[in-house]
Amino acid sequence: MNYWLFKSEPHVFSFADLKSRRREPWSGVRNYQARNYMRDGMKVGDAALFYHSSCPEPGIAGVMTIASEPIADPTQFNPKDEYFDSKATPEKPIWQLVEVEWVANFVEFVPLENLRSDAALTDMLILRKGNRLSITPVTAAEFRRACKLGGINWKQH
DNA sequence: GCCAACGTTGGC
DNA sequence: GCCAACGTTGGC
Numbered sequence: 001m002n003y004w005l006f007k008s009e010p011h012v013f014s015f016a017d018l019k020s021r022r023r024e025p026w027s028g029v030r031n032y033q034a035r036n037y038m039r040d041g042m043k044v045g046d047a048a049l050f051y052h053s054s055c056p057e058p059g060i061a062g063v064m065t066i067a068s069e070p071i072a073d074p075t076q077f078n079p080k081d082e083y084f085d086s087k088a089t090p091e092k093p094i095w096q097l098v099e100v101e102w103v104a105n106f107v108e109f110v111p112l113e114n115l116r117s118d119a120a121l122t123d124m125l126i127l128r129k130g131n132r133l134s135i136t137p138v139t140a141a142e143f144r145r146a147c148k149l150g151g152i153n154w155k156q157h
Numbered sequence: 158g159c160c161a162a163c164g165t166t167g168g169c
Numbered sequence: 170g171c172c173a174a175c176g177t178t179g180g181c
Contacts, residue, residue, distance in 0.1 A: 009179095031164075032164090053179060054179050055179095058179080130178095131178095132162075132178050132179075134178090
């Protein structure tokens, strides 16, 4: 099993939104590296952290799971959609997505500040200077540690 | 709102 | 293929 971290701006789509919807297609990724992680790297059942970015309190809110194989992101075909891509066709899609499913809220939200000050997390990609990728892999150890900071014992899941 | 850092675009 | 200009991200 692989582990991931997904960023989302909570005023657009928050972890609470995912909890109420339960399952959601992760549409709108328009960065090749992030797409490649979804298309080539993810397996159904992988676990992922949900990170809130561009907000008053950035940090990790909880855990979700990869719930589908990669499929073509339908928003790329819709001229009315903000993520429309005129170069994409249903025969030759450019952008893929996976569906994600809510698993568990952290008992305590883990602010970015706490991630930065944790010695076990210094290599997390999200903490690297200049990192802008909306989807990044995390190691199993980083994943467990983040869960622990959030008040969850991941082994019980 | 500022600004550093990065990805993408497009002229050559 | 180079690289300057531009747009975006995201913390502060």
